[in-house]
Amino acid sequence: MVFKRLLGSLGVGGPTVDTVLVPGPTAPGGTLSGQVHLKGGSGDFDIEHITMELVARVEAEHEDGEDHGVVVFDQFVVGGGFRLVQGAEHSVPFTVTLPWETPVTELYGQGLGIVLGVRTELSVAGAKDKGDLDQLTVGPLPVQEAILEAFGQLGFGFKSADLEYGRIGGTGQQLPFYQELELTPAPQYAHAVNEIEVTFLATPGGMEVVLEADKRGGPFSGGHDAVTRFTVSHDGVHHQDWNTLVDGWVRQLVEHTSSYADHAPYDSGHGHNHGHDYSHGEHHSGSHERSGPGMGTVVAAGAAGLAVGVVGGMVAAEVVDEVGDFFEGDDEDEGGED
Structure with missing residues (x-):
């Protein structure tokens, strides 16, 4: 529903993709549902795969300091195997299950400053390009x-x-x-x-x-x-x-x-x-250590209990909007997730 744009590598007149998630937060281990809306371009295209990726903005420590990067933490194929004719509209419903360790992005309806996204990609006649990025909201179990x-x-x-x-x-x-x-x-x-x-x-x-x-x-x-x-x-x-x-x-x-x-x-x-x-x-009992420490987020809340709202920094939607281009152009970081 947000970040809808033309698939650049397909050129002007290529199909567009717009993913609409069911409103409201999901939960770790819960289901995420919605529809992928496609609109045909100036010609016919064979849609081989529609792939959804769950992405997270994370912090990582390295020799030169600390950085933010993007990690793909799950992937689903939700459709494909059809021809999208010129100018046609086609919707693909989907329901996928989130990993149980999916981070919580809000508590008591208040954002925690955690940035998660759902990125939809099309594989069209052997080519692959990013299509749409949507904010993912996850409440606690x-x-x-x-x-x-x-x-x-x-x-x-x-x-x-x-x-x-x-x-x-x-x-x-x-x-x-x-x-x-x-x-x-x-x-x-x-x-x-x-x-x-x-x-x-x-x-x-x-x-x-x-x-x-x-x-x-x-x-x-x-x-x-x-x-x-x-x-x-x-x-x-x-x-x-x-x-x-x-x-x-x-x-x-x-x-x-x-x-x-x-x-x-x-x-x-x-x-x-x-x-x-x-x-x-x-x-x-057992011994375990945390590896890969990072610094805190820019979002801080008051100390009057855990149900307080965000009082500083950016709200979650603004964070996602700001890092939209960052999500789309950070493939090198994604490759280092294994």
Whole structure:
């Protein structure tokens, strides 16, 4: 519906493509539906494939600093195998399933500054060209919303969100990047940590919750990061005391942070890692590290709970509009996603 344009490589008079998504947010692991509208050009064209790509704007660290890049994180063929005659109009309905690790772009209807897009491409008689780019809006799963609501009830505030290129070792992460939600500490934990970063790694059977605390350094010691991982189920969301559970997670994270500081004065910066499974009552531990760190986003929100709106930077639609050309012309970054 936005960014509709002529397929440049086909020349003036080529077909145009316009993808219209069903209004409203979808969810990780949920379905995305809509229609691809084609309009014939000044001649007949054989439409071999209609391909949809899910793209994300991510941050990556390299030797010269930090950059933004575009990653294609899923691809679907939704149609093709027909001739589009001169001037004809043709619509192709589609329904695809999003990856379970698809980042959340909004919370309580407020944008988080995360940029996701759906890019539609045509393969016409052996040629391929980008056709249309649309903003993708993703809301949280019930268990994700419950956890974030608990953080808000406990006094944590939303600071920023970003997508970081890299993997978290020791987890079941599938995508080549992960989402971090940065939270300001609740008053009762402000003496111990500067911020807490939350990462959700959802699967059909449950979800890993990775918490990382940026520890405050004392006058004679520097700060360091500690990482703890928990596993929860999608079931029974409304029967769980999330405030108590999440507060217990944070207490363990802070205790592990303090304990590690006492026993590792020469911390190498890799953090202290623990794992807990709250879906089956099991306890397990493992070591994992975050790789490919990046910087925070330009969108910041206030600290009066997680339901606050964006108060600085650009709203999501404006971000997508600004980076439209960036999405379309960043093929070199896309090639480095593997």
